[in-house]
Amino acid sequence: MNTVAKADPAQSAGPAHPLAHRRPLGDRTFQVLALVAGLLVLVILILIAVSTAQQSTSWFTTAGASGIFSIDWDPANNHFGAMSFVFGTVITSVIAIVIAVPVSVAIALLLTEVVPRRWSQPIVYVIDLLAVVPSVVWGLWGILVLVPWLQNSIYAHIGNVLNGVPVLGNLFGPPISGAAFCTAGVILAIMITPIITSLSREVIATVPAIDKEGAYALGATRWEMIRGAVWPHSQGGVLGAVLIGLGRAMGETIAAALVIGSSATITSHLLAPGYSIPAVIANQFGEASGVFRSALIGMGLFLFAITIIVNLVARGIVERSARRMRGA
Amino acid sequence: MAVTANPGPGQPTVDLREPAGWRRTKNQVATILMWAAFAITLVPLVLVLYTVIQKGASAISWQFLTGGPIPPNVLPLGVGGMGPAVIGTLEITGFAALMAIPLGVLGGVYLNEYGATSWLAKLLAFLSDVMTGVPSIVMGLFIFTIWILHFGYSGVAGAFALACLMLPIVIRSTFEMLRLVPDSLRQGSYALGATKARVTVTVVLPAAIGGIVSGSLLAVARAAGETAPLLFTILTVEATNTNIFSGANTALSTQIFVNATSPYVGAESRAWGSALTLIAIAFILMIIARVVTARFTRYTR
Numbered sequence: 001m002n003t004v005a006k007a008d009p010a011q012s013a014g015p016a017h018p019l020a021h022r023r024p025l026g027d028r029t030f031q032v033l034a035l036v037a038g039l040l041v042l043v044i045l046i047l048i049a050v051s052t053a054q055q056s057t058s059w060f061t062t063a064g065a066s067g068i069f070s071i072d073w074d075p076a077n078n079h080f081g082a083m084s085f086v087f088g089t090v091i092t093s094v095i096a097i098v099i100a101v102p103v104s105v106a107i108a109l110l111l112t113e114v115v116p117r118r119w120s121q122p123i124v125y126v127i128d129l130l131a132v133v134p135s136v137v138w139g140l141w142g143i144l145v146l147v148p149w150l151q152n153s154i155y156a157h158i159g160n161v162l163n164g165v166p167v168l169g170n171l172f173g174p175p176i177s178g179a180a181f182c183t184a185g186v187i188l189a190i191m192i193t194p195i196i197t198s199l200s201r202e203v204i205a206t207v208p209a210i211d212k213e214g215a216y217a218l219g220a221t222r223w224e225m226i227r228g229a230v231w232p233h234s235q236g237g238v239l240g241a242v243l244i245g246l247g248r249a250m251g252e253t254i255a256a257a258l259v260i261g262s263s264a265t266i267t268s269h270l271l272a273p274g275y276s277i278p279a280v281i282a283n284q285f286g287e288a289s290g291v292f293r294s295a296l297i298g299m300g301l302f303l304f305a306i307t308i309i310v311n312l313v314a315r316g317i318v319e320r321s322a323r324r325m326r327g328a
Numbered sequence: 329m330a331v332t333a334n335p336g337p338g339q340p341t342v343d344l345r346e347p348a349g350w351r352r353t354k355n356q357v358a359t360i361l362m363w364a365a366f367a368i369t370l371v372p373l374v375l376v377l378y379t380v381i382q383k384g385a386s387a388i389s390w391q392f393l394t395g396g397p398i399p400p401n402v403l404p405l406g407v408g409g410m411g412p413a414v415i416g417t418l419e420i421t422g423f424a425a426l427m428a429i430p431l432g433v434l435g436g437v438y439l440n441e442y443g444a445t446s447w448l449a450k451l452l453a454f455l456s457d458v459m460t461g462v463p464s465i466v467m468g469l470f471i472f473t474i475w476i477l478h479f480g481y482s483g484v485a486g487a488f489a490l491a492c493l494m495l496p497i498v499i500r501s502t503f504e505m506l507r508l509v510p511d512s513l514r515q516g517s518y519a520l521g522a523t524k525a526r527v528t529v530t531v532v533l534p535a536a537i538g539g540i541v542s543g544s545l546l547a548v549a550r551a552a553g554e555t556a557p558l559l560f561t562i563l564t565v566e567a568t569n570t571n572i573f574s575g576a577n578t579a580l581s582t583q584i585f586v587n588a589t590s591p592y593v594g595a596e597s598r599a600w601g602s603a604l605t606l607i608a609i610a611f612i613l614m615i616i617a618r619v620v621t622a623r624f625t626r627y628t629r
Contacts, residue, residue, distance in 0.1 A: 023523060030525035034442055037434035038449070041456045041499065044492055048466065051473040106365035114362055123366065125618075130373055132610050134553025135464075136581045137603045140588045141376045144596065190372045221355035244461060251463020253556040254581075258588055278465045278556070282585075285560050300469040304462060311461035315454060 048304060056298030058291050068298075073264040075284070080295035082302070084264040088181065088276040089303075092256060093249035095185025095270070096192055100249075101242050103189075104196035108238075111197075112204045113226060124198075131194035139258035142187045143179065147259055151178025155271045170268045179261035181274045187259055188249045196245040199318070203237030204230060206322065236321030243314035247307045253278035277303050377607075384604025387597045393605065397566040398578070401587060401595035410583065410602055412568040417579040417609070419572050420483050420562065421552045424490035429544045432495050433533070436502025436540075441528050453503060459496035467492045468557035481563045483572030486579070489557035494547040501543025505536035508627040538624030542617035549613035553606055555581035580606045 060068065063080050070081030107127065111120045159176040162168045207230050215225040261273020262283060277299045285296050387405055395409025435456070443449020471489040479485070509532050517527040533540070563576040564586060580602045587599035 027523040027525040030528070031442055034434045034438035037431045038438035038443065038452045038499075040431060040435060041452055041459055041496060044470075044495070045455060045459060045462075047474060048462070048470045052466075052469055055473045055477075103365045103368055106362045107369065110362035110366055114359060126373070127369065128614075129377075130369065132549060132553075132607075132614050133373070133376060134555070134581060134603075134606055134610065136553065136555040136584045136588075137380060137607060138376065140584055140599055140603055141379055143588055145375070145379055190369070193369055221351055223355040223358040224351070226358070247461045251461075251465065253463065253465040254585055258585070278463060281465055281469070282556055282559055297469055297473065300466050304466045307461055307463055307466075308458060311458045314461075315457050319454075 045308075049301070052297050052301040052304065056294050056301055059294040059298040062291050063295070071264075071266055075288070075292045078291060080291065082277070082295070082299050084266050085275050085277045085280050085299060086302075087266045088260065088274040089250050089278070091181050091270070091274065092184040092188055092260065092276055093246055095182060096188035096249040097242065097246055099186065099189035100193045100196055100245060104193050104241075104245070105200055105238060107193075107197045108200035108204055109226060109230070111201050113222060113230065124201075127194050127197055130190060135191065135252065135254045136258075138187055138191060139255040142183065142255060142259040146187070147178035147183060149178075150183055151176070155180070155182075159271065171270055173269065173271075175269060176271050177261055177273045179259050179273055180271045181260065182270045184256045184260040184274075184276070184279075185270075187255045188252055191252060191255060192245040192248045195248055196241050199241035199244060200234070200238045203234045203241065203318070203321065206237075207233040234321070236324075237318050240314040240316075240318035240321065243310050243317070247310040247314065250310070251278055251303060251307050253282050257282040380600060380603050380607060383597070383600035384602075387601030388604060392598075392601055396568050398583065398598075399566075399594070401590040401592050401598075404594040405597045405601075407594075410580065410598060410605070412566065413578050413580045413583045413602060414605065415568050415570065416483065416562070416577045417552060417581070417606070419570070420486045420558070420577065420579055421490060421548060423484060423487040423572055424494060424551055425544070425548045427487065428491040428494035428547070429498055431491075432498025432544070432547075433502050433540060435495070435499040436506060437528055437533070439499065439503045440506035441524070441532065456496040456499045456503075460500065463556075464489075464493055464554050465556035468559060468561055471557070471561050476561060480574075481561065481576045482574050483562055483569065483577035486558045486562040486577065487572065489561050490551040490554060493554060493557065494544075494551050497547040497550070498540075498544050501547070502536075502540050505539035505543070505627075506532060508539070509535045510627070535626055538620055538626065541624070542621040545613050545617035545620070549610040549617070552609050552613070553581055555579075555585050558582050559585070580609075 059080060062078075067079070067081060069083050070079070071083040072079040072081040073084060107123075111123055115123065155176045155178065158172050159174045162171075163173045165173070211229040211233065212225055215229040220228060256276050257279035260276055260279050262275055262279070263273040264275045264280070265272070267274070281296045281300055285293070288296055392405075392409045393414055394411045396411040397408055398410060398412055399408040435452075439449050439453050439456075443452065467489045470492070471485050475485045475488060513531055513535060514527055517531045518524075522530070558579050559582060562579065562582070564578045564582055565576045566578075569575050569577045584599045584602045584606070587595040587602070590596065590599075
């Protein structure tokens with residue numbers, strides 16, 4: 001052994017102890033490459049914030065705080081108030097959450113607690129198909145099929161019945177349009193159902209079997225077991241999943257742009273056309289320049305900040321509840 | 329309830345096997361509601377697939393998929409074809425995958441093999457989770473501000489935007505898969521005198537390759553359908569542009585968006601045909617991913 005080691009020039013040049021030699025160059029290069037790739041995430045996130053902030057300064061300086069938060073959106077006269085888009089974004093994502101959360105959590109419970117394991121996988125595949133259908137295809141189907149149908153068969157009847165009824169009339173009465181806040185909310189709900197379902201399912205799957213068996217041993221029905229053993233364990237994680245779904249709904253662009261109706265208004269009428277931040281960026285960026293473009297980029301920055309905050313909070317909640325579960 | 333109040337002496341009349349009355353009903357209602365929720369989500373899925381296949385199938389032909397240039401929207405279906413958009417989608421998505429997959433795998437390697445429990449690795453793992461939630465339109469604006477304003481519209485700019493969307497997904501799935509590789513494999517290789525890079529490349533990554541490939545394919549499938557990041561990075565053109573490094577380009581997704589709001593029958597048919605093509609591409613990628621998962625996954629949760 002000794003003679004072989006001495007015959008190797010690389011070895012003899014190294015330090016006296018054979019195991020203490022310096023790590024080869026390729027090994028160190030690989031480590032640096034991996035670190036750089038990992039840091040890329042941080043770099044991109046910082047660059048997004050810096051570059052969009054830089055490009056939107058002319059909006060902030062010319063419009064001022066009052067101009068930015070006004071409802072006056074009139075590019076032809078250089079009025080760039082973003083409030084109606086913020087309103088539309090909030091309204092459509094709240095509608096989406098209200099529809100999607102009960103459905104998603106119910107499917108997650110179905111998958112984890114009701115159907116046998118070999119059945120749950122095909123159901124997961126089917127739900128995942130919803131996520132594979134591209135956003136623009138949902139939008140295309142939304143504007144050419146869903147919008148006319150909702151307008152003629154659903155919204156018209158609701159509007160007729162509720163016209164003049166105190167509160168409901170203000171929410172669902174005329175003016176009526178097929179492309180509306182509510183339609184956008186429905187499409188967004190369909191699109192965020194897969195992510196809320198899969199995240200909730202992961203959380204619910206970590207509920208300790210011993211808790212569930214304990215509930216059954218006390219004579220609980222399956223529903224009582226879910227309420228008593230599964231729900232207390234997983235409500236934090238499910239809340240996180242809902243927030244992540246909310247973030248997705250707020251940032252969803254193309255489908256919303258096609259079915260929301262493209263009208264910058266603030267109204268209580270959910271069946272009337274509206275607008276949202278990503279939709280206005282997608283529709284108007286092409287013809288924008290100067291302060292107009294700067295305003296659209298500024299709204300993009302706002303969207304970025306909001307979704308980052310929502311996701312930070314959500315991931316924090318999920319992680320904390322997962323840690324508590326492991327500790328339990 | 330009345331039965332439990334007065335059980336016969338020494339003779340329990342309560343049936344312990346089945347919960348009785350309203351408790352049982354409530355349980356059944358809950359079960360039915362859970363199945364109903366699944367049925368409700370099936371409705372839009374079936375409807376959208378049915379409509380796209382029905383309207384798209386009549387539009388699709390060899391001429392439609394490969395012919396060009398893309399005609400103005402007033403012209404009927406028989407003229408030209410969507411060939412430029414098909415090529416644009418393939419080259420832009422392909423180039424994005426070429427950038428995002430190697431970088432994402434390396435990033436995942438850092439998170440699990442090098443960073444491990446350090447604060448930096450934890451932070452980056454957390455941030456890559458957060459980055460998956462960044463809206464795709466923001467990625468488009470980002471590439472517009474740092475690339476288009478300086479270098480002009482090109483296919484590669486669209487590829488950058490798609491790569492930004494794919495990167496965190498690839499990092500996460502690589503990270504998850506590497507975590508499942510048992511430490512005994514690493515220790516065995518170290519014991520043979522291999523360096524860390526060699527262990528990672530020749531032992532750890534091959535052991536996790538099934539999950540990494542399927543995760544990457546799902547990221548590519550997602551990116552292929554994206555529209556928002558392409559709208560103002562590649563613009564739209566009518567003729568095939570095979571040079572992604574210069575000049576505006578086009579893609580199926582942006583063509584659907586442009587044609588969806590057009591009042592002409594020809595444009596509408598082209599939109600449905602493009603939608604079917606796009607869904608077919610995404611589904612094929614997804615099916616390959618499932619097959620890879622089933623065939624090559626060695627370690628699962």
